Amino acid sequence: MxxxxxxxxxxxxxxxxxxxxxxxxxxxxxxxxxxxxxxxxxxxxxxxxxxxxxxxxxxxxxxxxxxxxxxxxxxxxxxxxxxxxxxxxxxxxxxxxxxxxxxxxxxxxxxxxxxxxxxxxxxxxxxxxxxxxxxxxxxxxxxxxxxxxxxxxxxxxxxxxxxxxxxxxxxxxDADHHDLVLAVTSHAPHLIAYTMVGVADDLRRVTDSEVIKYSAAGFRDFTRIAASDPVMWRDVFLNNRDATLEILGRFTEELFALQRAIRTGDGEMLHDYFTRTRAIRRGIIEAGQDTDAPDFGRSKSDREGVA
The missing domain is CATH 3.40.50.720 (NAD(P)-binding Rossmann-like Domain)
Structure with a gap:
């Protein structure tokens, strides 16, 4: 005890x-x-x-x-x-x-x-x-x-x-260091996932539900966290705005670089970038931080709980 x-x-x-x-x-x-x-x-x-x-x-x-x-x-x-x-x-x-x-x-x-x-x-x-x-x-x-x-x-x-x-x-x-680290590892990824679901919803209205109907594993896995509690995440972003905005700025710069590589046909840049990020992902797996929470036999309604 x-x-x-x-x-x-x-x-x-x-x-x-x-x-x-x-x-x-x-x-x-x-x-x-x-x-x-x-x-x-x-x-x-x-x-x-x-x-x-x-x-x-x-x-x-x-x-x-x-x-x-x-x-x-x-x-x-x-x-x-x-x-x-x-x-x-x-x-x-x-x-x-x-x-x-x-x-x-x-x-x-x-x-x-x-x-x-x-x-x-x-x-x-x-x-x-x-x-x-x-x-x-x-x-x-x-x-x-x-x-x-x-x-x-x-x-x-x-x-x-x-x-x-x-x-x-x-x-x-340190508390400030914590907030910056979590902006990278959690807060910005959640915001991006919410955004991707919003984009899919816009496209759904144009494509007669095909975006949702034919969602591939990549979309499902990436946007799974967009089902998280909206009250909690509203408060997270309002209370860690500076660190989150800083990381989103850096994300935008990286996204523009990839966009440029695709537009100009720079396959070498894309290959090097994806090789580096794959190594990071493998490090996460080796650290044992990629496993999802088990369901332990609970029903879908039980897992979602009450508000």
Missing amino acids: IYRRVALIGLGLIAGSMGLRMRRDDLAQEIVGTARSAETRSVAVELGLCDRVVDTPEAAVADADLVVLCVPVGAMADVARRIGPHLAPGATVTDVGSVKREVVAAVAPHLPDGVDFVPAHPVAGTEHSGPRSGFAELFENRWCLLTPERPADPAVARLTRLWRALGSNVEVM
């Missing part, structure tokens, strides 16, 4: 997976959860994601020694403001958002003295959302990135123990 009482604020894919793994491996004496939607709370009870499910964040954090904010980035400030007066002295607050600098700015001012804030980002997930989407193996061999202001604090070491027990590899980095 690493924590005595853990409070999960928000009960979607990440929180549900944390709850299932912590209960399975006895990582916490008690797990208390809450969510804004009564339907989500009901599903969490049905699935046994927590030991107790309560109606409000204020009730959930009472006497907790770890509080995990599993809500969209845009909701972090309001939740932190609500729970601040109810946090126990010595508690640790963390989060699972994929943006870090803006989360620090939103959450830290609302936390009282004597409460540690250790921002975290488990780089794991699927395109599915909701409590029915969670599974205990979600974090296996994935990275969890911690961006604390004071890396040497005991609270950081304790949270590191938890994430390793959940199956993750853990690394500590």
